[in-house]
Amino acid sequence: MCGIVGYIGEKEVAPILIEGLSKLEYRGYDSAGVAIFDQDEIKVRKFKGRISILEENLQKETIKGTLGIGHTRWATHGEPSDRNSHPHTNCSGSIALIHNGIIENYMKLKEWLIEVNGDHFQSETDSEVIAHLIDYFYDGDLLDAVYKAIDKMEGAYAIGVICKDEPDKIVAVRKDSPLIVGLGENENFIASDIPALLKYTRDIYLIENDEVVLLTKEGVKIFNELRQEVKRDVFKVTWDAEAAEKEGYAHFMMKEINEQPRGVYETLHRRLDKEDNIVLDGIKITKEDLDKINKVYIVACGTAYHAGLVGKYAIEKFAKIPVDVEVASEFRYRDPFVDENTLFIAVSQSGETLDTLAALREAKRKGARILSVVNVVGSSVARESDDVFYTWAGPEIAVASTKAYTTQLISMYLLSLHMAMTKGTLTEEQYKAYIKELKEMPDKIQAILDDHETIQQLADEQFNNENVFYIGRGLDVTVAYEGSLKLKEISYIHSEAIAAGELKHGTIALIEEGRLVVALATQDKLYDKMLSNIQEVRARGAYVIGVAKKGNKEIEKSADKVIYIPDTLDELTPILSVIPLQILAYYIAVARGCDVDKPKNLAKSVTVE
Numbered sequence: 001m002c003g004i005v006g007y008i009g010e011k012e013v014a015p016i017l018i019e020g021l022s023k024l025e026y027r028g029y030d031s032a033g034v035a036i037f038d039q040d041e042i043k044v045r046k047f048k049g050r051i052s053i054l055e056e057n058l059q060k061e062t063i064k065g066t067l068g069i070g071h072t073r074w075a076t077h078g079e080p081s082d083r084n085s086h087p088h089t090n091c092s093g094s095i096a097l098i099h100n101g102i103i104e105n106y107m108k109l110k111e112w113l114i115e116v117n118g119d120h121f122q123s124e125t126d127s128e129v130i131a132h133l134i135d136y137f138y139d140g141d142l143l144d145a146v147y148k149a150i151d152k153m154e155g156a157y158a159i160g161v162i163c164k165d166e167p168d169k170i171v172a173v174r175k176d177s178p179l180i181v182g183l184g185e186n187e188n189f190i191a192s193d194i195p196a197l198l199k200y201t202r203d204i205y206l207i208e209n210d211e212v213v214l215l216t217k218e219g220v221k222i223f224n225e226l227r228q229e230v231k232r233d234v235f236k237v238t239w240d241a242e243a244a245e246k247e248g249y250a251h252f253m254m255k256e257i258n259e260q261p262r263g264v265y266e267t268l269h270r271r272l273d274k275e276d277n278i279v280l281d282g283i284k285i286t287k288e289d290l291d292k293i294n295k296v297y298i299v300a301c302g303t304a305y306h307a308g309l310v311g312k313y314a315i316e317k318f319a320k321i322p323v324d325v326e327v328a329s330e331f332r333y334r335d336p337f338v339d340e341n342t343l344f345i346a347v348s349q350s351g352e353t354l355d356t357l358a359a360l361r362e363a364k365r366k367g368a369r370i371l372s373v374v375n376v377v378g379s380s381v382a383r384e385s386d387d388v389f390y391t392w393a394g395p396e397i398a399v400a401s402t403k404a405y406t407t408q409l410i411s412m413y414l415l416s417l418h419m420a421m422t423k424g425t426l427t428e429e430q431y432k433a434y435i436k437e438l439k440e441m442p443d444k445i446q447a448i449l450d451d452h453e454t455i456q457q458l459a460d461e462q463f464n465n466e467n468v469f470y471i472g473r474g475l476d477v478t479v480a481y482e483g484s485l486k487l488k489e490i491s492y493i494h495s496e497a498i499a500a501g502e503l504k505h506g507t508i509a510l511i512e513e514g515r516l517v518v519a520l521a522t523q524d525k526l527y528d529k530m531l532s533n534i535q536e537v538r539a540r541g542a543y544v545i546g547v548a549k550k551g552n553k554e555i556e557k558s559a560d561k562v563i564y565i566p567d568t569l570d571e572l573t574p575i576l577s578v579i580p581l582q583i584l585a586y587y588i589a590v591a592r593g594c595d596v597d598k599p600k601n602l603a604k605s606v607t608v609e
Contacts (some may be wrong), residue, residue, distance in 0.1 A: 009187025017070035028074025035096035046085035078124030090135035266392035311412035351379020459587030483581030513541030
């Protein structure tokens with residue numbers, strides 16, 4: 001969940017490392033540090049806190065060098081502190097290392113190194129053990145020492161290593177954590193993610209699992225587990241680096257909320273031909289394929305899981321195929337029934353979520369067909385899937401996901417409609433009605449965004465509430481889960497989402513005077529029942545913000561305030577009803593003075609268990 005970057009070349013390395021880390025800070029920001037080879041020694045500077053603290057300290061002294069590695073940390077082993085920050089070194093400081101991931105057997109390795117080598121450790125981290133382990137095996141060949149060290153390591157990791165005695169190279173390894181290599185002229189780079197390198201190169205090697213990379217300024221060699229050199233095609237990055245800049249917004253999150261009309265438009269229209277037929281970019285799902293499927297799993301984490309809940313509804317309603325939605329961290333450990341007649345749909349914004357990736361591999365091992373919905377081209381989930389449906393959200397930097405969610409919803413609707421038409425479970429007339437409504441979504445989202453001041457006013461009135469409930473029925477409860485998650489992620493308010501029909505089975509005991517309840521009532525067939533649920537919580541003193549379709553004015557008699565969304569088909573309301581919940585969460589967090597883009601304890605890409 002941390003960010004790593006490295007450089008070898010002819011330029012001053014410190015500014016390059018700082019620039020790269022600043023683009024990776026969404027991956028973790030508990031501490032940051034660099035190790036730079038300067039005048040026959042490796043100089044390490046690392047500090048608790050944001051990258052700006054590291055940058056300020058580097059400006060106070062001159063560290064010159066053209067070889068270095070850098071790290072921004074999301075703490076796992078050991079509290080955020082200077083000593084637990086990366087890079088870590090061996091006892092003599094001749095080897096320095098950066099690490100993203102978790103070493104599961106680090107304690108056993110640490111005890112062994114203390115016993116056989118008398119090593120002294122400076123930190124509480126699992127990562128420091130790797131530096132000592134490489135040192136134990138070092139005999140003048142860094143690449144060989146790294147190979148011997150990783151043979152003893154268990155867990156997930158992407159590492160970058162430099163050595164004082166071999167200042168002409170960086171050795172990097174990838175196992176279940178993201179790693180890319182950037183290619184330049186007389187310079188080369190490593191990083192966790194593409195944005196870190198876009199200022200310097202658009203030529204990328206996507207490193208595969210269990211590969212070791214040797215970088216010099218002249219070139220890059222990639223080796224497999226058997227130490228055989230492998231060839232790799234260059235991946236050309238075509239998207240604009242400026243898409244990852246704030247463009248005048250106070251926060252990336254608000255920028256990304258406002259980018260949703262474009263993301264939805266791109267994800268939809270890139271899959272429709274001139275006759276509005278769905279084209280799945282090489283994904284071949286025939287009627288025979290669908291007839292063989294006896295089980296569909298949608299597996300994901302967090303926001304992507306909530307998108308999967310909507311996907312379940314859409315596939316079951318349109319294509320008449322039963323679907324289970326599973327949290328990836330649970331799915332991977334419960335030995336689910338999966339065989340060659342299973343369709344496994346993995347949903348992940350980053351395509352690097354470790355639990356989702358592990359669940360995918362387990363399903364693939366059992367013979368399932370893997371279809372992934374991801375935003376990042378060339379990510380691990382994408383590369384290990386049989387079929388890939390790319391969303392077109394563009395770079396998402398804020399930790400709290402917004403536009404990735406709505407583009408995932410569009411993907412789910414398109415997949416389910418395609419399945420339905422392939423199976424013959426929808427009429428042409430029904431299909432055209434859904435496509436017509438989907439094509440209107442960008443404008444309808446924009447209409448909600450244009451009225452954001454109403455929502456901002458509500459946030460300014462309610463930001464001091466410390467307990468909030470979200471309620472809904474049918475598809476509305478799936479959106480309630482996402483709205484609740486957005487609020488707790490960025491404002492640190494305790495919030496809970498619940499199916500409104502379940503209120504009387506326990507949760508209503510927590511409703512008291514002034515308690516904020518956000519009630520979604522966008523499902524026409526459940527509208528009257530939701531009004532009754534709203535009256536139930538109002539009778540206990542709750543302050544209710546309702547979300548309803550325009551024209552459904554009856555809710556004004558029950559709720560204190562109402563946010564209206566444009567009218568649409570019940571089945572498609574999640575695309576619209578989530579927008580005001582995102583905006584509400586954003587403005588509440590701003591009113592509370594929270595760091596919206598970098599909420600405490602969270603990171604964008606969860607690459608550890």
